[in-house]
Amino acid sequence: MALDAKEREIRDRLHATRETMIARVSEMVSIPSGHGHREGLERLQSMIATRLRALGAEIEMVPAEARPAWIDPRPASDARVATLVARRLKGRTGPRMLLCGHVDTVHDPAGPFQRLEPRADGAMVGPGVVDMKGGVEVLLSALEALEASGAQVAWTVVIVTDEESGSFGSARTIEQVARAHDRAFVVEPAAGEGDLVVERPGSGQFMLEATGWAAHAGRDFAKGVSAVQALATAVVAAGALADVTCGRIVNIGPLEGGAATNIVPDRARAWGNLRYRDEAEGAKLGAALDALATGGDDAVPRVRVQRLHNRPAKPCTDAVRAMAERAQAVAADLGFRVGLASTGGVSDANLIQYAGPPTLDGLGVRGGNLHRLDEYFWPDSLPERAALLAILLAREAKVA
Numbered sequence: 008m009a010l011d012a013k014e015r016e017i018r019d020r021l022h023a024t025r026e027t028m029i030a031r032v033s034e035m036v037s038i039p040s041g042h043g044h045r046e047g048l049e050r051l052q053s054m055i056a057t058r059l060r061a062l063g064a065e066i067e068m069v070p071a072e073a074r075p076a077w078i079d080p081r082p083a084s085d086a087r088v089a090t091l092v093a094r095r096l097k098g099r100t101g102p103r104m105l106l107c108g109h110v111d112t113v114h115d116p117a118g119p120f121q122r123l124e125p126r127a128d129g130a131m132v133g134p135g136v137v138d139m140k141g142g143v144e145v146l147l148s149a150l151e152a153l154e155a156s157g158a159q160v161a162w163t164v165v166i167v168t169d170e171e172s173g174s175f176g177s178a179r180t181i182e183q184v185a186r187a188h189d190r191a192f193v194v195e196p197a198a199g200e201g202d203l204v205v206e207r208p209g210s211g212q213f214m215l216e217a218t219g220w221a222a223h224a225g226r227d228f229a230k231g232v233s234a235v236q237a238l239a240t241a242v243v244a245a246g247a248l249a250d251v252t253c254g255r256i257v258n259i260g261p262l263e264g265g266a267a268t269n270i271v272p273d274r275a276r277a278w279g280n281l282r283y284r285d286e287a288e289g290a291k292l293g294a295a296l297d298a299l300a301t302g303g304d305d306a307v308p309r310v311r312v313q314r315l316h317n318r319p320a321k322p323c324t325d326a327v328r329a330m331a332e333r334a335q336a337v338a339a340d341l342g343f344r345v346g347l348a349s350t351g352g353v354s355d356a357n358l359i360q361y362a363g364p365p366t367l368d369g370l371g372v373r374g375g376n377l378h379r380l381d382e383y384f385w386p387d388s389l390p391e392r393a394a395l396l397a398i399l400l401a402r403e404a405k406v407a
């Protein structure tokens with residue numbers, strides 16, 4: 008199959024706006040949005056809302072929910088910036104497409120890494136540029152080109168402000184919106200040299216909390232019950248649940264316990280992360296972790312287990328594979344090749360696909376060094392990926 012006239016028009020329009028796209032990415036990158044930086048997150052949401060409103064979308068700002076208090080070892084930012092939902096559905100028939108991205112980054116808003124700078128080899132370095140402000144630009148430019156082409160695709164955009172910290176505030180909104188859609192597209196960074204991400208593991212957070220009796224270590228050692236000892240036993244048992252050969256990961260840390268070396272500690276806690284291949288495996292692993300709880304309500308020592316699986320596994324289903332193959336055909340028509348990847352990372356694609364629609368991820372820009380101070384992207388991937396996404400959406404609208 009070759010590109011038809013409308014598709015060529017979309018591609019040419021996007022290639023002609025390459026410099027504008029780079030300028031917009033540069034502007035987004037210079038607005039700090041890490042660590043729950045409210046001002047930056049709100050500014051980005053409002054810039055994006057303006058562009059989507061110009062395409063005829065109805066904008067809804069859905070308030071974020073609170074993070075569970077036990078999730079964070081140290082008091083974390085609970086900026087709770089609203090999730091943006093922009094719907095362009097009215098009067099449009101055919102399958103409903105959901106596009107999802109996030110504007111938060113992992114970078115310190117007060118740190119030294121603040122701007123987009125060229126690198127000698129043509130790449131550009133900047134905080135959150137590949138994960139995923141470049142991807143957000145791909146999403147917006149793709150929709151602008153799609154609308155300009157006159158295609159009547161029914162679409163909704165969801166822009167999240169807390170993806171990097173687990174999407175606890177936006178998960179319910181993401182799932183609710185996802186349920187009303189037929190297919191979904193997420194603009195997380197491309198894998199490898201431009202591969203699409205078809206499969207991700209499930210992931211959950213947990214906390215082990217041990218309670219003992221405090222006592223003076225010298226005068227009353229025998230009266231004390233060490234929470235640290237109880238926690239240590241539970242930590243070793245939790246670690247033993249990992250089995251990398253079948254994708255079962257149990258990572259433990261940080262941990263804390265005790266106030267001073269001459270006091271028997273009465274409280275100790277450890278936090279951890281679980282990853283697993285599929286939901287059956289996740290349920291088994293969760294049950295095994297729960298079984299590490301010991302003692303009744305008032306027993307000393309006792310160990311409590313809290314856990315929350317915030318990223319259900321995202322398998323490569325037949326529907327996902329079929330969509331991915333159609334995307335590969337679009338790339339081939341555009342003159343490049345994209346592979347299909349499975350990664351160990353998780354994203355909002357996990358939540359979306361669990362709620363219903365088959366989801367294709369990794370549609371964002373090409374680049375690397377995510378979450379590092381030398382994070383970079385390839386500017387040529389802006390028009391390239393935007394054309395891929397826009398033409399894919401136009402074709403998907405015709406697939407029953």
Ligand SMILES: [Zn+2]
Pocket residue numbers: 109138139170195196354
């Ligand atoms: Zn991301």
